[in-house]
Amino acid sequence: MHRRFEVIPGAQAQVDWGDEGKILAHMGFGKVYSFHMTLSYSRDPFCCFTTSQDLETFFDCHRRAFAHFGGVPMTVVYDRTKTVVRRHVAPGEAVPLHPEAVGFAGHYDFDIDVLAAYRPTGKGRVERQVLIVRDHVLSGRSFTSVEEMDAAFAAWVPQRRAQTHRTHQQVIGERAAGDHAALKPLPPTPYLVAERHLRPVGKDCLIAFGGNLYSVPARKVRPRQLVEIRATKSQVMLHSTVPDPHGETLLATHARAVGRGARVVEETHWDGLPTGKNRRTTTGEVPVQPRHHQPLGEEARSLQALLNRAAATQVVVGRRPLSVYDELTGTRPFTTHRTPKESS
Structure with missing residues (x-):
């Protein structure tokens, strides 16, 4: 059970998506979506068709809707779509809004009203509009582009505004005039969605x-x-x-x-970063010039030869028997052989 409510002119609009399936599959488009915004007081509709539901497309459709109505309502009602709600929370907790949705609403000066989970009746006006557009604009027709679909909706809007709505029992177009007059003016510059x-x-x-x-x-x-x-x-x-x-x-x-x-x-x-032009590089074609050194003494040349691996292999090393070291230290070499005299 729920309570039916009405709003004052310019107070509220409701937003919803419609999935129109593969209506343009023969033109190479996988899916087509319909974006809907309905003014709650008059039920004046807006609809446009897209091939994407991403963030930039979503708020670009808002800009087109505000231009269609000639102003901005005080509140826009959404369900928990990911382009408006950052993540889902438990009932009763504050809903974290998408930062881009907050920036867009602040630029156009309207409040975001997010419905509680599983409460589709909260935006029944726009959900009903999705079905009406599908039945009266798309049903039984073929199209070659989303632009052609948008033109079909624009041609149908005067017929819709000439009808008497069954709920408020007034002509939609007459009631929409008061709705449009109460809307907030559009800002001088559009909001850049990114x-x-x-x-x-x-x-x-x-x-x-x-x-x-x-x-x-x-x-x-x-x-x-x-x-x-x-x-x-x-x-x-x-x-x-x-x-x-x-x-x-x-x-x-x-x-x-x-x-x-x-x-x-x-x-x-x-600009201002090193370019690498002073780096010492060669392609292998230019011979490397030898460095010029001051002449070294005999001892310095010997030390330089030991430090240079290539030159160290050319150093002449003296060779002598191990007995020389025994004589210098006064020790006798160890042997396991004994003479007959020593054994007696």
Whole structure:
């Protein structure tokens, strides 16, 4: 059992995904998803179609929905999707939100309302809208692209707004006018949605991300310093975690590499580093010039010969019998043979 509720104009919108399956499989797309946002007061709908549910796509759909409605509601209701909730917790505990969702909501000035687990009736308005769009826009039709599907929804919206809703018994378009007027204005600049990671700087001024290497200015970083990576589908922006004296954090911007194993380097980032031009190297074609030494004395030459392994093999060593050492020490050599006189 649950209590039915209504909201005031501009107070709430509900968001949900729909899985449209392989509707574009003949065009090479594995799956197509529908993103839905419905204004709770008027039931005014928005829908767009995508081939991904990743973080950047999710919030790009939000921007399109806000532009469609001409403003931002005070609250947006979600289920526990991983693009909004960082991890699941026990009932009654505070839900840890995804940092990118918090940043996006702060930029557009709306509150995030996450439903309790297993409470689908909390966003029944948008869940009903998923089925309506599927029945009236997609059913019995074939498409060649997501853009064509978006155009089909846009052509259907005036028909939906002309209908009288069964719950509030008013024309959806008339009630939507009051809903749109109560929405908050859009910010002057859109929010840039990006993946965010911390990575250390290597001694070669390169940072590893996504199987590729990206350079940062050598004069602005130190080895093993942590740098924040903000990556979109087309760009990789590298930011310092501490602002410089001018309050700036951006270190470098690169085009995002395709695939793995690429090195994206801006040569000016290595300015000030040793170039290796003074290193003594040879290709084997240039003969090595002998070093010039001052003449050494006889004793110094003998010592130098002992220190040099090649020369040590040429040193002449005197040889003498062991009996010489016996005579010098006054000892007799040990023998096991005795004469007949000694035995008597």
